[in-house]
Amino acid sequence: MTSFSFQKSIMPLFSFTHYKFLWRSSIAFAFFLTLLLIANSLTLQTQSTPIPCNKDPYKQLNLILNQNGTVTRPNKPPESPPAADPTLLVLSKDLSINQSKGTWARVYLPRVALDHRSKLPLVVFFHGGGFIFLSAASTIFHEFCFNMANDVVAVIASVEYRLAPEHRLPAAYDDAVEALHWIKANQDDWLKNLVDYSNLFLMGSSAGGNIAYNAGLRAAAADEDQIPKMKGLILVQPFFSGTRRTGSERRLVNEPHLALCFNDAMWELSLPVGVDRDHEYCNPMAGNGPERLGMMKRRGWWVLVTGCGGDPLVDRQMEVVRLMQKKGVRVVGHFTAGDYHGVQDSDPLKAKELYEVIKTFISALN
Ligand SMILES: *[C@@H]1O[C@H](CO)[C@@H](O)[C@H](O)[C@H]1NC(C)=O
Ligand SMILES: *[C@@H]1O[C@H](CO)[C@@H](O)[C@H](O)[C@H]1NC(C)=O
Numbered sequence: 529m530t531s532f533s534f535q536k537s538i539m540p541l542f543s544f545t546h547y548k549f550l551w552r553s554s555i556a557f558a559f560f561l562t563l564l565l566i567a568n569s570l571t572l573q574t575q576s577t578p579i580p581c582n583k584d585p586y587k588q589l590n591l592i593l594n595q596n597g598t599v600t601r602p603n604k605p606p607e608s609p610p611a612a613d614p615t616l617l618v619l620s621k622d623l624s625i626n627q628s629k630g631t632w633a634r635v636y637l638p639r640v641a642l643d644h645r646s647k648l649p650l651v652v653f654f655h656g657g658g659f660i661f662l663s664a665a666s667t668i669f670h671e672f673c674f675n676m677a678n679d680v681v682a683v684i685a686s687v688e689y690r691l692a693p694e695h696r697l698p699a700a701y702d703d704a705v706e707a708l709h710w711i712k713a714n715q716d717d718w719l720k721n722l723v724d725y726s727n728l729f730l731m732g733s734s735a736g737g738n739i740a741y742n743a744g745l746r747a748a749a750a751d752e753d754q755i756p757k758m759k760g761l762i763l764v765q766p767f768f769s770g771t772r773r774t775g776s777e778r779r780l781v782n783e784p785h786l787a788l789c790f791n792d793a794m795w796e797l798s799l800p801v802g803v804d805r806d807h808e809y810c811n812p813m814a815g816n817g818p819e820r821l822g823m824m825k826r827r828g829w830w831v832l833v834t835g836c837g838g839d840p841l842v843d844r845q846m847e848v849v850r851l852m853q854k855k856g857v858r859v860v861g862h863f864t865a866g867d868y869h870g871v872q873d874s875d876p877l878k879a880k881e882l883y884e885v886i887k888t889f890i891s892a893l894n
Contacts, residue, residue: 578781581789588793589660591693599694607663608670610634614642618677620670621718625710629690631703633710634664636677636684637718647724649682649890651762652707654689654743656734656870658767658794659700664688668873672733675876679883680890683723685711689739692798697809704730704743705750712756727894728758731886734870735794737766741848742809748823759893760830760858762886765839765869766848769795770811771804774843783840786869791840812848821855831859832889834882836867860889 582588592600610620618636625631641648653676655662655669662669664686673684689703714720730747732740744761769777769791781788795805808815824831831852835845842863852859862885872879 585793585796588789606667607665608667618674623716625707632688633685635718636673638677638681641722647722649727650723651682651684651729651731653684653686654732654736654739656736659692659735659798660794676883680887696800697798700739701742704739705746708747708755725756728756729760729762731762733764735767737763741766745820748827763833765835766845768812768844769805771806776843777840780840786840818851821852821857825856830893831857834862837865838867839869
């Protein structure tokens with residue numbers, strides 16, 4: 529069992545009134561304190577013996593590769609329709625992005641924006657699922673975005689992107705960037721009239737966090753006439769890895785919510801054929817990744833990275849935060865003890881805490 533000796537280190541890092549001015553000293557300090565506490569307490573845990581992996585990544589993930597090259601995903605999780613019903617707290621509707629690719633966005637509008645014709649921040653959201661599973665229509669993400677729109681008081685555009693292994697990376701990044709072009713050119717009433725375009729964020733959880741990061745790298749380097757101006761990134765438990773196993777990956781090798789076997793199989797089926805996990809899509813330390821962060825710095829973006837001690841990916845996420853700090857990107861790390869990968873998708877109270885962190889982050893920048 530996971531046990532932590534530092535309950536007090538579940539510290540929200542946003543309790544500062546002069547946030548913008550104090551971030552360099554106070555937040556960096558509080559952040560490193562949290563890192564240190566998590567690192568120390570985690571080393572106390574015993575390591576478990578890895579359960580042997582199935583060598584076939586399709587079998588490992590319970591995917592059926594059909595004769596005709598398509599992939600069947602048995603046990604499809606439930607999906608929810610959008611509802612543009614003005615008696616709801618949040619209205620939602622689906623808008624096509626590119627029909628030939630099957631991409632679209634589910635847009636969530638808090639009713640207050642309609643009532644007052646006020647403009648709200650826009651969060652472009654990418655769902656998780658290891659690049660292979662789930663949809664913007666999946667009930668877990670529908671509810672997550674609905675509640676986030678309500679609590680954060682923002683318009684959310686949850687993007688349906690193409691999945692691997694039928695469409696390996698960078699297909700999802702291409703779709704994400706295309707979604708940004710689409711937002712820029714959009715004439716939809718909600719997006720056109722009720723969004724404050726000086727207040728736009730890219731966000732994703734798990735694999736969606738990886739997509740937000742990589743699409744962010746591209747967007748930061750892109751021509752500003754093509755892509756809306758952005759304020760920053762919100763990366764919730766972003767899905768990163770590498771060939772070297774981190775301490776948290778080894779320690780939490782059989783973690784039921786994200787066992788290493790599944791983790792490896794998802795990378796194997798989503799990365800371009802023939803590359804390993806030290807490709808920069810997967811490992812931000814690899815290749816030109818670190819250099820490309822310079823553009824985020826030049827754009828003056830802010831980045832929020834959240835994670836938790838019970839997630840095998842936590843060490844890599846902290847490494848990315850340190851990399852960004854080194855590159856001069858304005859980054860805030862919010863790491864808590866315990867919990868597990870994807871906790872916000874199954875625990876409404878944890879989701880609510882996360883919305884609060886996001887709301888504070890967004891409002892502190894205004
Ligand atoms: C491919 O095969 C699967 C399973 O046999 C079938 O359901 C699907 O319709 C086929 N798709 C095409 C494009 O032929
Ligand atoms: C949709 O995607 C196709 C295939 O990649 C591309 O050729 C086309 O330009 C895209 N359409 C729009 C409207 O962007």
